[in-house]
Amino acid sequence: xxxxxAFLQQTGIANLSWQAPVxxxxxxxxxxxxxxxxxxxxxxxxxGFSVIMVNMPLGGLLNPGGHxxxxxxxxxxxxxxxxxxxxxxxxxxxxxxxTDFGPLIAxxxxxxxxxxxxxxxxxxxxxxxxLGFSIPxxxxxxxxxxxxxxxxxxxxxxxAPHILGAxxxxxxxxxxxxxxIQPPIIKALTSKKERGITMRQxxxxxxxxxxxxxxxxxLVVCLIVPAATPLISMFMLGNIMMTSGAVExxxxxxxxxxxxxxxxxxxxxxxxxxxxxxxxxxxxxKVYILGLVAFSFSTAGGVIFAKVMNLFLKEKINPLLGxxxxxxxxxAARVSHKLGQEANKKCxxxxxxxxxxxxxxxGTIVAAGIFISLAK
Amino acid sequence: xxxxxxxMVGKVTQILVxxxxxVNEDDPVIMIEAMKVEMPVVAPEAGTVKEIKVSVxxxxxxxxVLVVLE
Numbered sequence: 261x262x263x264x265x266a267f268l269q270q271t272g273i274a275n276l277s278w279q280a281p282v283x284x285x286x287x288x289x290x291x292x293x294x295x296x297x298x299x300x301x302x303x304x305x306x307x308g309f310s311v312i313m314v315n316m317p318l319g320g321l322l323n324p325g326g327h328x329x330x331x332x333x334x335x336x337x338x339x340x341x342x343x344x345x346x347x348x349x350x351x352x353x354x355x356x357x358x359t360d361f362g363p364l365i366a367x368x369x370x371x372x373x374x375x376x377x378x379x380x381x382x383x384x385x386x387x388x389x390x391l392g393f394s395i396p397x398x399x400x401x402x403x404x405x406x407x408x409x410x411x412x413x414x415x416x417x418x419x420a421p422h423i424l425g426a427x428x429x430x431x432x433x434x435x436x437x438x439x440x441i442q443p444p445i446i447k448a449l450t451s452k453k454e455r456g457i458t459m460r461q462x463x464x465x466x467x468x469x470x471x472x473x474x475x476x477x478x479l480v481v482c483l484i485v486p487a488a489t490p491l492i493s494m495f496m497l498g499n500i501m502m503t504s505g506a507v508e509x510x511x512x513x514x515x516x517x518x519x520x521x522x523x524x525x526x527x528x529x530x531x532x533x534x535x536x537x538x539x540x541x542x543x544x545x546k547v548y549i550l551g552l553v554a555f556s557f558s559t560a561g562g563v564i565f566a567k568v569m570n571l572f573l574k575e576k577i578n579p580l581l582g583x584x585x586x587x588x589x590x591x592a593a594r595v596s597h598k599l600g601q602e603a604n605k606k607c608x609x610x611x612x613x614x615x616x617x618x619x620x621x622x623g624t625i626v627a628a629g630i631f632i633s634l635a636k
Numbered sequence: 637x638x639x640x641x642x643x644m645v646g647k648v649t650q651i652l653v654x655x656x657x658x659v660n661e662d663d664p665v666i667m668i669e670a671m672k673v674e675m676p677v678v679a680p681e682a683g684t685v686k687e688i689k690v691s692v693x694x695x696x697x698x699x700x701v702l703v704v705l706e
Contacts, residue, residue, distance in 0.1 A: 461644065461698045594673050605662045605678045608643035610670055611698075 275317035279536025286534070287311035290429075299436040303409070303527050307429070310334065310531025322532060334532035342417050342424075342529040347522050348410040349494040354519030355410070355621070356498025357511050359589070361473050363615040366462040370581060370612070372569065374619025377585025379561025380405030381627045384554030391546050396420045399631035401547055404431045405554025406624025407438070407588040413530065414491055415628045419635050425534035426544045430551035438591040439598075441552070442559050442583055446599060449563045450579050456604025457578040459612050470503040481626060487636075488629025495625070559583045562616065577612075584613035587620030638680040640703040642696040646670035651692060653703065657685045666690070666702050677702060 268274055290308025294301035314321050314334055322338075325331030331339070341347040364370055385402030393401060396419035403415045404427055412431040416424045434441065446455075474496035481492045501511045533539075566582030580596035593613035600607040646668035653665050664676030665685075683705035690702050 590671055594671070597673060597675070601675060605664075605676070606680070608675065610673055610675070611644045614671075 270318070272317040272319070277317070277536065279540050280315045280317060282540060283315040283534065283536040284312050286539075287315070287531075293433075300432050302523050303432055303530075306524055306527025307531040307534075310528045311425075311534045314532050314534065315536050322535065334528055337525055338529045338532045341522075341525045342413065343421070345414060345417065345490055347526050347529060348414040348417070349490050350518065350522040351410040351526060352491050352494040353498040354514045354522070355589075356474070356495040356500075357502045357514040359495075359499055359502075359618050359621070360614070361470060361499065361503075361618055362465040363462055363611050363613075364619050365465045365469050365473055367612065367615050369569070369573075369577070370585075370615030371619045371622075373562055373566055373582050373585040373616035374587070374621075374623040375585075375626075376565030376582065377558045377562035377587070377616065377620050378406060378623045378627045379565075380554040380556065380558030380586075381624070383557035383561075384550045385631075387550050387553055388546075391550070393543075393546075394420070396635045397423055399635045400427050401550050402554060403427075403624065403628050403631060404434070404547075404551040405558045406620070406627055407431065407435050407555060407558065407586045407592070408621060408624040409435065410526075411491060411621075411624045411628050413526070415631060418632050421533070422538060423543065423547060425530060425539050426547040427551075428530045429534075430548050434551050434555045435588040435591065438555075438586065438588045439595050441555050442586070442592065442595050443599060445556055445559045446563055446580065446583050446595075449560060450567070452603045454567070454579050455599055455602070456607050457576055458604065458607050459578055459609055460575070462611055462615075467503065467505075471500060474499040474503070477622060481622070481629070485626050485629030485633065487632040488625045491625045491628065492622075495621070555586065558586045562586060578607065578609050580609060581613050581616050585616040585620045585623070587617060587624050589617050589621060590614065592620070593617040639701045639705060640665050640677055640679055642668060642698055642700050642702055643675075643677060644668075644670055644698045646696060648690050648692055648694045648696060648702070649674055651688060651690070652676075653685045653688070655685050655688060659683060659685060659705070668696065679703075679705065681705070 287308045290304045293299040294304035321332045321334040323332035381402045388398035388401040400416035400420040416427045478496040482489045562582030562585035566579040584593045584596040586592045596613040597610035600609045649669045650667035659679040660682045662678045666677045686706040687704040
């Protein structure tokens with residue numbers, strides 16, 4: 261009888277906390293969103309499943325490890341993959357190998373729009389401080405407004421790892437919702453005539469320019485914001501691998517196989533931070549609301565800045581390029597293009613919008629570097 | 637008479653007119669796809685389709701002529 265009692269004591273059921281079943285439901289919602297709604301499935305599926313698994317009592321996936329016990333599998337992935345920045349930086353290698361800076365090089369003015377669309381980062385930062393978050397937490401929440409998943413993870417792991425689950429999920433879910441969040445804000449700030457402004461086709465960009473660009477940007481960013489060096493280095497290495505055409509095998513690996521491997525590790529790493537006892541607090545809801553504030557202000561900041569630029573430009577730019585500065589690549593550029601076409605059938609700004617879109621990625625990396633160097 | 641030109645680099649996915657067809661200004665003439673966005677290329681002004689210069693599946697450069705109008 262005693263043995264039976266001892267056995268029962270060691271089952272998961274006997275050790276269940278109230279938070280665990282709630283987190284199973286949260287995990288199931290992510291899995292459902294990934295499979296049924298096709299919302300960022302590459303991330304939400306592994307994250308959601310990991311959330312369910314780490315909340316299994318006595319499962320040991322997060323064991324810290326010691327003399328007699330090996331480290332838990334998910335903790336291992338988190339500790340050596342995410343805490344060391346390896347995984348988010350490797351994702352950036354792949355992103356670099358998939359990014360075409362051509363539209364930005366052809367129209368360097370759009371770099372300013374990529375910077376203006378970081379407005380939400382700072383708005384959410386101050387909003388977070390007002391809601392009682394600490395400075396490192398506020399930096400991690402603010403960076404959600406950059407609409408860049410790996411950068412959000414990089415910043416949070418460095419500054420406030422205890423809220424990683426909340427910031428990562430907030431960033432990725434709002435990125436998937438860019439086509440819903442942005443249009444009403446843009447329409448409120450622009451007239452149909454402004455949205456229909458047509459733009460001259462972009463000039464062709466030479467291979468030499470495309471090779472020199474990542475080198476030049478990496479140099480400038482690293483010198484000004486050294487804390488951004490890991491992200492920008494990997495991003496630009498990936499990019500120069502692709503643009504040079506000299507290492508096709510490596511480029512293909514970075515774009516596909518390596519990217520897929522690190523994406524799985526990223527999903528598990530983020531999911532493993534979502535332990536019920538840590539995750540189920542009011543702060544998570546606050547992070548979610550602040551994330552939306554961040555996205556909205558970034559969109560508005562970009563559009564307003566584009567309109568201000570038009571006061572000084574002889575050849576007007578379409579203000580929709582401003583909202584594309586939100587670096588959700590290429591969703592934000594697609595939204596701009598679609599709204600442009602709605603306003604004027606002869607308005608084709610998809611490629612133009614890619615300029616501020618990729619500039620936004622650089623802008624978010626710079627913002628993250630500033631935050632990390634100031635708050636750490 | 638202005639021709640229908642590609643607004644950007646892309647791939648032709650559909651041709652919506654035949655030689656001899658009448659088109660009005662802003663009528664979609666050709667569908668092209670770029671970065672997974674499919675978009676109509678519209679006639680810059682009304683006219684008759686004289687020649688179609690591309691076929692479905694062709695990759696076109698920006699500013700290249702797709703359809704000649706007269």
